[in-house]
Amino acid sequence: MKKYDHIAVAGTWDHFHVGHKKMIDVAFALGDHVQIGITTNEFVAGKEFAESIESYAVRKKSVHDYIASNKWQNRASLFQLADIYGPAIYDPALEAIVVTRKTYEN
Numbered sequence: 001m002k003k004y005d006h007i008a009v010a011g012t013w014d015h016f017h018v019g020h021k022k023m024i025d026v027a028f029a030l031g032d033h034v035q036i037g038i039t040t041n042e043f044v045a046g047k048e049f050a051e052s053i054e055s056y057a058v059r060k061k062s063v064h065d066y067i068a069s070n071k072w073q074n075r076a077s078l079f080q081l082a083d084i085y086g087p088a089i090y091d092p093a094l095e096a097i098v099v100t101r102k103t104y105e106n
Contacts, residue, residue, distance in 0.1 A: 004030055008088065009098040010037025010081045012044055014053045016062035024063070027098045028072055035094070036063055037081035056080070 009027040013020055027034045041056045054062075060078060067076050079086065087094055 002030070003032065004095040006033045006035070006091075006093045007031035007096040007098060008035040008037065008086060008091075008094055010039070010086055011103075012039045012047075012053065013059045013063050014044075016059070016066065020063075021066060023098060023100065024066060028070070028075065030096065030098065032075060034072070034076050035087060035091075036067075036076060036078050037086045038063060038078060039081045043082050 007027060007030055009023060011020065011023070024034075024036065027036070038056065038060050044050055044053050047053065063078065067073055088097055
């Protein structure tokens, strides 16, 4: 696989599970520095079953704890994702984005 200097991955990361871990694992396998976006409470308010989505603080802690458990803190930065684009539309250093089949079209 090609290695990138700077990539991003983003999601809601609700009820953090093995699929989320796999996506983050792929991001760190592909990128030296990984920006991880976590959707804001406002962004997820319009989602189906929004009332059952964990708070931003809980979701951020889950992502942070997983990164820390793998000792990737010095290679990661977390950001609030308030729309579907995140830094992809303004960060010229961003070389790649890790997506799923479900989010590829976005």
